[in-house]
Amino acid sequence: MFTKQLQDEEILKIAKTIDSTNGSLYKRFLFFISSITFRFGFRYPKLKLQIFKFIDVLPSIETNKIYEYFKIYIFDEDTEIPHFLKTLFHRLIRLLFLSTLASYIILLFVKFFAKSFILTDSPNHLKKEDTFKRPRTYDILGEIALSPLEAKKYQKQYFQLIEELSEVETNINPKLRTNISIKCSGIETKLYPEAEEKSIQYLKEALRPILRLAMEKGIGINLDMEQYDLKSIISETAKELFREDEFKSYPHFGIVIQSYLKTSNDDLKIWKEYAKKRGVPITIRLVKGAYLEYERIKSEERGWITPVFDSKQETDIQFEENTLYLLDSYPYLRAAFGTHNLRSLAFVLFHTKRKSISDFELQMLYGMAEKYKCNLESMGQIVREYSPVGLLLPGMAYLIRRLLENTSNQGFLYQMSLGKSIHSMVKNPNEENLNGI
């Protein structure tokens, strides 16, 4: 057996390897630039907020009006930019009639930024060689669909995507198998918690043709998890669908468990029992969860106790518990860990090694934590990239979520960029509890 302390030392060692600085000069430069960006976001929180609000409205305004909005959001509001600088800049632009030019430059800049998080603008533009570089799980960008028409369009994009992707060889390493992530509220609008049974019927109908097509090509399917309201509908749909005759023996289906939910432990238990009965494994992507603020706001509005943990630390503790349970449930449940957190990554690697489990996945978002990905790859780990496909401007909501994640002062990458010691960052979350951090 191993002691807790030994375990933490081992985890720290692994973390150091994942974090070690190497790779090309260009990659190091990129990491440096992103560190500066994150730090900037923290030092100027008011400006950060205004920039995000501005990026949010950008897709809805005509290009020549961009500067006008930039002025309203960045210059007219109280931010950390000194007053004289704002006035100077604005006067200069007005004096030289540069507002149109400024608009274009701003748009280009934001598009450039968005591009670093979005793989390509359309399934038709997927480059064949790109699909071989790293295994991916593709996601079609877009927020909620508001009509059956929009849902159909969204569904069609998935068909297009599957058409474009090449067939997966039968004996491929499961970690390399092409995969698609599906956002259920995008392909079916009639999802109502109060009418769960009907919603499940509708969602199953919308999903079946996609699943069928993907199965023909040997592509894996993962149902993404969204807000808490839809959790029950999405999970129940998955359970019923994956047991239907035509799908029951397909081993490449997956679903998401969010560790920030207080129910995640119980949900994992249910999935294990389910997979045992089904007789064919299910992949569980374990993430921390992306709708934290939304859940808090909604539950306050309705007078609910929030379904999510209040502190990041509690989530981190739960994530580690979930990880252990998930690994213990192998081979019924196949684990995929979606995290950019160094401690979580090292924790996973430590325990998979200890339990001699090699059939698990590490998943990270396209455009984030490139350094970690490279180092993990040189350690012999394959990293799957969650890769959004879609138009840059409508994808802005996705971009903002990524930016928030990158610049949140609790976020791991940001903390790292502050130059905090790796030792303190990789601390056992349970220990932090004792020290009151």
Next chain:
Amino acid sequence: MEFKNETIRDFSLEKERSAMHSALDSLPKSFPFEIPISIGTKEKISPNSFFHKNPWSPDLVVTKVSLAKPNDLEEVVKVSKKSWFEWKQVSQEERSNLLIRVADNLVSKKDFIISVCIWETGKQVTEAEVEFAEAVDFCRYYAMIAKEKLSPQKTILLGEDNFYSYHPKGIVGCISPWNFPMAIFTGMCAGPLVSGNIVVAKPAEETSATAYEITKCFWEAGIPREIFHFLPGLGSEIGEAIVTHPEVSVINFTGSRDVGLSILRKASIVSPNQSIIKKVICELGGKNAMIVDADADLDVAIQAILSSAFGFQGQKCSALSRLYVHSECYLKLKDRLIAAMDGLLIGSPLDFSNRIGPVINEESYLRLQKIQKENANFLVGKTCPVPDLGFYISPSLYEPPNNSDMWNSEMFGPILSMRKISSFSEGIQLTNQSDYALTCGVISRNPKHVLEAKSNIDAGNLYINRGITGAVVNRQPFGGGKLSGTGAKAGGPDYLYLFVEGKTYTENTMRQGFSRETLT
């Protein structure tokens, strides 16, 4: 005492859904509900009755309502006068506590009351849930506000004691509508009761059963029956009698503009044996607008429009009926909105996946059909299909000409008109071109425009970047100005002042040049 809004149920839990379904399914065996007239401790069934049919299967009579007559009101007045003195003596603390108990009683009968309401009105279950929570909120909120605001104020000087205290006005006639039979009925009665008045409740004919079940919760909590009377019946009979009775001090009315204005007229006539000036509180209609700016988040706009214009079939005074959209996003919004309307399921509220139910009764159904027919030329989008049986009106979107009646008169149905604007300020100008000033919505991400809207739009409740219905007690005190009403803000801090009169006692405490202080 801290106020907390009642929790909205999580219908993603199977047990909540099945409890609601079984409550709904268990009702029809007791149809028709027989609704008595209640005067003090006496209840009676009148041979004259009104039959209310279920809106989605009109062959089913849900309620058989006894019709109260003017002589019933005479009796009510007699009984009340005897008991009022005692009720006035009850401490504010005690009266507030009674109201808290009413809230608890309501909660304990939640599924049953919501079910009665759904069978009477055809309301969708999540809307009914929110409405029920509002009813509970009214009780708890007014209980708290009464304790905070209605206690006497003292101003003591060296030689003079001053007391300012609040006293109930007497008999309050509460004439309530059918569209929110739980929330509005409860709120309209709870306010006057907690401040020490006598309540004569005249519920809407269509929702007498819901109102009666709520009334029972008041009685069971300990509100004396001699103080809270229940007189169901027709507006033209018992409603009119309440308005004109010389001993009714306050008329608390929520309903249509025409009825409201006629109440104001009638109540202003002082009859020979009358010794009070009647006070009329009116919550009337709306012709509510929403401005969608060029930079709007259309996802937000469309969700807000759908729920505000078509929620409960548009039968809310706060419902959206005028949509002003900036030319830069007009076509895009219109196309997406029409497509989204296509996704609304129409059918009975017993199937929780339906978004749109039937309208309240045949009269409404025929009236709305007529409006739809008259404006068929301007129709641009319509939700289909509609079930054959039942009073279903499909949500429809129009582009009527500027001089059309569609822009001015209240429709009370799922009918929405839209029009292009070339600037945000044009939107404000058009919004304000209305007799009504109840709710209004603005969907914009331009902080300057939002500020402009806040200072220039005439509306009792202005909502920014969200839907315009569903005001929550304490958070959004509800009520409007102009011809939308007398500006009573229900669920707000000033509501209870409408049912009390201030009295001042001033006592000179100086005797022969010395005061209390000089002697001690």
